Amino acid sequence: MSGLPARTSPPEVSGLRTPSGVEIPLVATARNHKPDDSLPGEYPFTRGIFPDGFNGRLWTMRQYAGFGSAEDSNQRYKFLLEQGQTGLSVALDLPTQCGYDPIDPIARPEVGKVGVSLSTLSEMEILFDGIDLSKISTSFTINGTAAIIYAMYVACADKKNVAREKLTGTIQNDILKEYVARGTWIFPVRPSMRLIADSILYANDVTPRFNPISIAGAHVRDAGSTAVEEMAYTLANGFAYVDELISRGGDVAKFAKRLSFFFYVHMDFFEEVCKFRAGRRLWAKLLRERYGVIDEKALMFRFGVVCGGSSLTAAQPYNNVMRVAIETMAAVMGGAQSIFTAAYDEAFQIPTEFAAELALRTQQVVAFESGIAKSVDPLGGSHLVETLTDRMEDEMRRVMNEIDAYGGVVKAIEDGWMQAKIAERAHERKKKVDSRETIVVGVNAFERSGEGVPSGEMFKVDPTAARRVVEKFEAVRASRDNAAVERELARLSDAAAKDRENLMPYLVDCAHAYATVGEMVERLKGPWGNFEEPVGL
């Protein structure tokens, strides 16, 4: 019919970009993306790893918690489980993470501060008192001392007469990103890689339902990288572990089934959704193309997320509740297997019980009221989502090629190349906020003067906690069989000096003898030494 304007094509170039710098069309059409007819549960898993999405099983709601002594944290865990949480996530204090006993002078100011102090098996037994380890899955954010904490968890199951093969849960155990972003490294890169391979190979046999590694981009992201870099660095690290395991005689088709991943979700909704779709597809493709893996179970990219982190602000902290809700929706649309929703007060303190509960309620509202978890991959087929998924995959490949060209992740980390890149990115991100190129509500827009952190409900770690931890530590050392401890520690250091010996059985024996985390770390430092941090800016 005449009179209507002729139909025109949408403009080709819009100048719109995601925070990673990926160009997106003003109006996406079928011409912008490649066809991908795969269904959920089918290679390359663009639309998710399960054919029925969340209908078979909802994601695990797993809130990160832990502080003070084992008794203190045990109480919080029981509270969270009573509130409907379905898995535990243990936050450990810095001495435990860095391999120091609570009586070490450098440890003293940090005991029980950012997590629970866990120095011997005795603390582990108290931490899980009254909690059935055969039913509740437990995730430990632990890296430098991951093999030790895992050994203590196995020993704890033994003590509680829980069959080892029933244990479910995850240790983060991803040391590569610690060198780049999170900083709880202990040993040099190469022996650390060995320890990780030891724990993965041991776990495959002894605790087959337990995830012995969660390869994490989260901390690199929170430190400043873009969403594209977060995924690219994580996949690159993942393949470094795959190569290490293969060199140790591991069967990739077997161990790949127990590799899992961990990311942050920040605020750009579509970029976050597409980051997961693209990453899941790229991992499956590369594992098949480069390593010849056929078994679809081994190609499935399983991941957990944190919603919050550096996207949360101390200014107008209640705005964080909305941020976390939006991020949770992105995680669900991206097909996450487990979600941790950060509390609104996380930007400035350990969450109060009120804030922790509200964070859990946020994802319960998304899960049970919003309806978005019903139809699988509901954004699949959207021209924008498919376009951005394709473009992010291309960008991830480009970043991974850059790392390969440099000489691989281990070299990039040993030289400090990756660390310097992240610092530059963080500086850029900060400058964009300062110049208001990036808007953060309450911080550089719509701010109100004279606004401080809300007072009246500050969480404080019990000031007696550190003293109680130290007293308990001394009591354990006084009551154990010290000759047995020394015998097990000596066997551990002998085994560490041999390249091919799997250290896990020795660590489990040390744990059973109530050797401390610090003692085990010292014996490993003997043959291995310390990581020398490159500090160039």
Next chain:
Amino acid sequence: MSEQAKTHALKGKRILIAKPGLDGHDVGAKVIALALRDAGAEVIYTGLRKTPDYIARIAVDEDVDAVGLSVLSGSHRDLVQQTRESLDAIEAADIPIFLGGTIPAEDWPDLFALGVKKIYTSEMPLADVVASIAETLK
């Protein structure tokens, strides 16, 4: 403040950026280090997990004009106090301490009483941090 003034605000100043204790969150420290360097300062960064004694010794050896501590683990009170004591013990009482990180407002008065000159949080614009340090070191 003009762009020109910003890049010279700290010209000739030597500043040590240090991470005391076990906290591994070094992004803030590195971003501040880069910003101070952009403002003309010579910046020395310690790397992670340094003891207060070590930090004080480097501060004296490098003849710095200021020490910036970055703490996000909640242990700022102990670590500030120990660093101040370590500096005073080697007759470097004149070297001022600046503090950045996750520092609850209610702790600020105590920290100032312990000798901290200024406290900065991650949401403060870098230009303001640079200007504040320059003003204090004048």
